[in-house]
Amino acid sequence: MTLQIRPAADTRYDAVSLGEVMLRLDPGEGRIRTARQFRAWEGGGEYNVARGLRRAFGLRTAVVTALADNEVGRLVEDLVLQGGVDTSYIRWVPYDGIGRGVRNGLNFTERGFGVRGAVGVSDRGLTAASQMAPGDVDWDHLFGELGVRWLHTGGIYAALSESTAEVVVEAVTAAKRHGTVVSYDLNYRPSLWKAIGGQARAQEVNREIAGLVDVMIGNEEDFTASLGFAVEGVDEHISAIEVASFAAMIDRVAAAYPNFQVIATTLRTVRSATVNDWGALAWSRESGLVQATHRPGLEILDRVGGGDSFASGLVYGLLEGEPLATAVEYGAAHGALAMTTPGDTTMASKAEVLKLAGGGGARVDR
Numbered sequence: 001m002t003l004q005i006r007p008a009a010d011t012r013y014d015a016v017s018l019g020e021v022m023l024r025l026d027p028g029e030g031r032i033r034t035a036r037q038f039r040a041w042e043g044g045g046e047y048n049v050a051r052g053l054r055r056a057f058g059l060r061t062a063v064v065t066a067l068a069d070n071e072v073g074r075l076v077e078d079l080v081l082q083g084g085v086d087t088s089y090i091r092w093v094p095y096d097g098i099g100r101g102v103r104n105g106l107n108f109t110e111r112g113f114g115v116r117g118a119v120g121v122s123d124r125g126l127t128a129a130s131q132m133a134p135g136d137v138d139w140d141h142l143f144g145e146l147g148v149r150w151l152h153t154g155g156i157y158a159a160l161s162e163s164t165a166e167v168v169v170e171a172v173t174a175a176k177r178h179g180t181v182v183s184y185d186l187n188y189r190p191s192l193w194k195a196i197g198g199q200a201r202a203q204e205v206n207r208e209i210a211g212l213v214d215v216m217i218g219n220e221e222d223f224t225a226s227l228g229f230a231v232e233g234v235d236e237h238i239s240a241i242e243v244a245s246f247a248a249m250i251d252r253v254a255a256a257y258p259n260f261q262v263i264a265t266t267l268r269t270v271r272s273a274t275v276n277d278w279g280a281l282a283w284s285r286e287s288g289l290v291q292a293t294h295r296p297g298l299e300i301l302d303r304v305g306g307g308d309s310f311a312s313g314l315v316y317g318l319l320e321g322e323p324l325a326t327a328v329e330y331g332a333a334h335g336a337l338a339m340t341t342p343g344d345t346t347m348a349s350k351a352e353v354l355k356l357a358g359g360g361g362a363r364v365d366r
Helices: 047-055 071-082 139-147 162-177 198-210 220-227 240-256 306-319 324-338 350-357
Strands: 013-018 022-026 039-043 061-069 090-094 106-110 119-123 148-154 181-185 215-217 262-272 275-284 288-291 295-299
Touching: 013 047, 013 139, 013 162, 013 306, 022 071, 039 047, 039 071, 047 061, 047 306, 061 071, 071 090, 139 148, 139 162, 148 162, 148 306, 162 181, 162 198, 181 306, 198 220, 215 306, 220 240, 220 262, 240 262, 240 275, 240 288, 262 306, 262 324, 275 306, 275 324, 288 324, 295 324, 306 324, 324 350
Parallel strands: 013 061, 013 148, 022 106, 061 090, 148 181, 181 215, 215 262
Antiparallel strands: 022 039, 106 119, 262 275, 275 288, 275 295
8 A cells, every 4th residue: 555644653643534513313213294302413424534533443533513502502512522433623703693694504304214215404504614724724734743644524514605616725734734544535425516516516516535645435427426537337236246346436536646556445235225235336546446245135224334334444544554455445344233233323342333334244243
């Protein structure tokens, strides 16, 4: 591997995530439209990776974000603290009592079951994180004086506003200046882009950021919608044909972005909301294409955050200096385990991830 990762002894943090953290309100087995009570979680595409690295793998992580300073914001902070992620880089924005100028993001999420798919309803207009702007964070202090081995951010945060895209560029530029590895999950969400230029704007923003990224993560929709690389000839099953199609796409992506050291993608075929085929591929210039153990018919309790847990398992393996083939197994195993529990964030342990990645099953541990 050609990733040049700073030694842990020289840094305050193993990994830092930049992104919005929302309050997830979960009706459990029911529907949002008929719920009378909700379970509260925290979650966010970029944040979930930092939390996974802390809770499942025991690494030192922090999140860079902003929250409105009210009781909802403090609830989100309390949930982040329970996850063990450093909150020192949360920017607290004064609240006006109503939310005319700044708010905290809410995300109502149904898990889905069988033929009823998962549903997400976000309420995130005017959020504090979406109003962050260049100059709000002293990146040279964070990456230079304190030291960070790895920065993770993504396309969800970049889509929130014109200024958040600029913040991502500012952050990844500073990270590169100080020798911090940058990973980026494209995480294309049509609902975030449709009012601000759609796919064309998504590609404009993500192509600029992509030129500064070391490890690019996404699925087939992400690479097509966010960067314009279509996957051709994909079969409805994760088959040899589909793997070959992804391999061809990855070759095109790698040629277009020679700065990419690693490209990784999850492979998911949705049989129903509760049964998915699940796998992953990764590529590096040294290793070529490697494929994780394919898990057909994987039973799903809550699919939200599965891709983020894949990312954190992959990042953990790379931070540990493991071969890419091992890192992608960690990612696929962690994602599979995370989808067996409710909420956006992982409840898996490192021992469980390593056991599953090594071929262990679901027999009772006594």
